Amino acid sequence: MMRIECPWCGGRDETEFHYGGEAHIARPEDPDALSDEAWADYLFMRANPRGVHAERWMHAQGCRQWFNVLRHTASHEVVAVYPMGAPRPDHPETAA
Amino acid sequence: MAELREIDGLILTVLRGSGPDFLAAVAAALGFDLPQAPNTGTGEALWLGPDEWLLVSGEDRTGPLETALAGQHCAIVDVSEARAVLELSGPGATEVLASGCRLDLEPLRPGSCAQTALARAHVLLEPRGDGVWRLYVGRSFAAYARAWIEDAIALQPMSAPP
Numbered sequence: 702m703m704r705i706e707c708p709w710c711g712g713r714d715e716t717e718f719h720y721g722g723e724a725h726i727a728r729p730e731d732p733d734a735l736s737d738e739a740w741a742d743y744l745f746m747r748a749n750p751r752g753v754h755a756e757r758w759m760h761a762q763g764c765r766q767w768f769n770v771l772r773h774t775a776s777h778e779v780v781a782v783y784p785m786g787a788p789r790p791d792h793p794e795t796a797a
Numbered sequence: 798m799a800e801l802r803e804i805d806g807l808i809l810t811v812l813r814g815s816g817p818d819f820l821a822a823v824a825a826a827l828g829f830d831l832p833q834a835p836n837t838g839t840g841e842a843l844w845l846g847p848d849e850w851l852l853v854s855g856e857d858r859t860g861p862l863e864t865a866l867a868g869q870h871c872a873i874v875d876v877s878e879a880r881a882v883l884e885l886s887g888p889g890a891t892e893v894l895a896s897g898c899r900l901d902l903e904p905l906r907p908g909s910c911a912q913t914a915l916a917r918a919h920v921l922l923e924p925r926g927d928g929v930w931r932l933y934v935g936r937s938f939a940a941y942a943r944a945w946i947e948d949a950i951a952l953q954p955m956s957a958p959p
């Protein structure tokens with residue numbers, strides 16, 4: 702069981718949250734201009750690091766707000782919580 | 798033994814909006830300020846999110862709010878039929894809740910509230926003081942929540958440990 706620090710409600714159990722996939726995937730400005738390969742890359746290709754991963758979470762059984770989390774995929778340690786729209790914080794273990 | 802009862806007749810309104818104009822208009826219409834700190838509430842207005850509140854009253858709030866907020870980007874929804882209001886009280890009420898809730902209930906005092914899961918069902922908890930808890934549950938979960946709580950009451954020890 703992970704504990705996640707909701708920026709509004711404080712620390713809560715993982716089961717109160719929904720996972721929203723990798724963070725910072727920007728929708729292409731002009732999808733029509735993309736090759737099939739580039740579009741598929743946007744839709745389907747995601748990082749899968751053994752280490753710190755930037756991802757979106759939503760406090761579904763609480764305030765229902767979305768936010769970003771840096772989580773270590775091996776230890777499940779939540780190393781940072783930051784608002785939607787904010788850049789990914791620097792972290793020593795961050796391998797981009 | 799703890800006791801569970803359903804409270805009928807309350808008018809529940811979900812109010813959404815943000816910004817100084819919104820907050821000022823709401824305060825003027827209601828006669829009090831909306832709570833701004835997460836997980837706080839006055840009993841009449843409970844914080845649900847940074848731009849969302851549950852209003853609890855004996856009278857319809859939607860009319861005055863619609864007038865006060867005309868032209869503003871906001872949502873005013875009567876959810877009286879959508880939520881069941883339960884009240885759990887008596888000796889061991891907090892222990893009954895704690896047996897199905899991972900949230901630490903000890904620090905919760907009147908003036909606070911918390912949305913969390915009770916036996917996996919979404920619930921808004923409001924401590925009313927003296928070990929009395931008000932629970933706002935989705936109507937479709939109410940029968941389940943009631944049955945679960947009645948079971949949990951029956952499973953509590955008859956007397957408190959020394």
Ligand SMILES: [Zn+2]
Binds near residue numbers: 710766
């Ligand atoms: Zn929250």
